[in-house]
Amino acid sequence: MMKIVFLILTHKNIDHIYKLASEMLDAHFYIHLDQKSDIDLIKKDSIHNVHFVEERVDIKWAGFSMVQATINLISYALAHDKDTEYFHLISGDDVLLHKTPSWDNSDIFIECRESIEHRYRMRFDTPHADTKYQRTLLGKALTQFYKKTDKLFPTREKFYFGSQWFSIRRNELEILMNSITESDLNFFRKKLCPDEHFFQYLIAKNKMLGKVADCGNKRFIKFDPNFQRGSSPIFLNSEQLIYAQKQNYWFARKVEQLEMQKFYLNSNEE
Template sequence: MKSALPSTAYILQIHKNPAQVNTFISQLTATDTADVYVHIDKKNYDEVSPKINRSPRINVLEESCNVKWGDISQVDATIMLLRKVLTSKVDYDFVCLRSGQDLLVKNGLKVHLMENPNKIFMSAKFIHDRDISAAHVNMKWFDSARRQYNTFHPLRVFRSIMLKLYKKGLVLFPNRQLMPNNYLLYHGSSWFCIPIEVARFIIDFIDQNKWYYQYFKNALCPDEWFFQTLVMNSKYADQVANDNLTYLKWGEEYNNSNHPINLSFKDIDSIEKSNKYFARKFDEREDVAMINYYSEKVCM
């Protein structure tokens, strides 16, 4: 390590609530060993961008993509952020991907990274090709099927049917892109914290192996497979801690079962018992007191 504490590039994907994002950025930059790179969803760029704080340590990307739930655009935004970090020429130790609805909820992250300088904090679970969830990448999903439907919708029913047919061995829309036979699939949460060496590897690999991006281009929720599969099929697999340092709470109702739900004060006990450094999702429009609580309590 170059200093007592590791230097970290935090890369954020955001789309709303600029005041809340600024609170999170203030947490991340409370020490002088962190910079922040921000990608703003193209749909909301003109509205949100002027409201994000600027400083030499806060870099808002001028370019952006239209991020949609369930498709490759989430991967595109992450790749854009990684490229921005790598072209900055700053010698960071870690790159940490977060959303604009995260907050730090526990002090000591910098020390934890210092004590684990080679660890890849990323959730990654091996998925067999015949597992029902492998249909997310082994099938070609058309655009309207790669959308978040929180109520009853024919395309949500269609997805469910396609998954069940895949489980039975009937693949109506196979992914025609080729993956090497020795590649195994891994699935996990989108968010990660990785050594800068691994970030360089990811960008170098996808630049030199165009087939890899194409394989995931029409997948369903490829952000939960793309980086996990790449890292776990590399020489870095043994460094994966299978922990992305994040607490989240999944919905249990039909209208919210496919995404994390917003946290509130009643979740504080569960958050703090989890021993995680980050939590999501927070929303200032629903519980600003929760955001104020952690902004005052936690600053790295």
């Protein structure tokens, strides 16, 4: 029997996850619930294949805390699920378009590319990274300063960028996780938006760029410059979810819970 793990970062109600878990008894769902959220209002002990990470992190937008939460989540799943083969990192706002996504080679489904536009993030430690000030006017002004500094003093050093969400097989995931050093963690602690660079960095470090799948991360995500200035994905509707499913994406984000429920209900009826 093919074993699949869904690694889920969330900060809100996960009733849709409980519903999926009750229907997908051979899959396991590992949850990192933001430390700011009340776990007693969300956790249900009666669902055998839903597991909550004990070492939770107070996640700040686009900060190293997101990387640390992801590391804790993956480490917990690897330690508690010894024979699982496929791992999918998703958010609590994701819809499963295909419930048993798998593949028969060592491909890593992740966005991973060089990006001069985002290079400044990895070049400079910044005082406002992973703090509440990152999204303030002062924080945004500091970010613009580092962007301009990068352009004034360019470098040939390569940095890789992409969405933090990925799918990977156990062997490749263990290689990446076992390669993490304290030096790696310290390098990223005061970087801006490190969650969009950290696992890409590990892939390059372990000379695994050739394993990155040509099709990307199999996530359907749409950005609109009119929504939060294009910094966050828009919420998808039913029509977009159906389109994404027909295009053979594995997941779609972001989706409101009522829209999720409607999509899953319609999918089960077909």
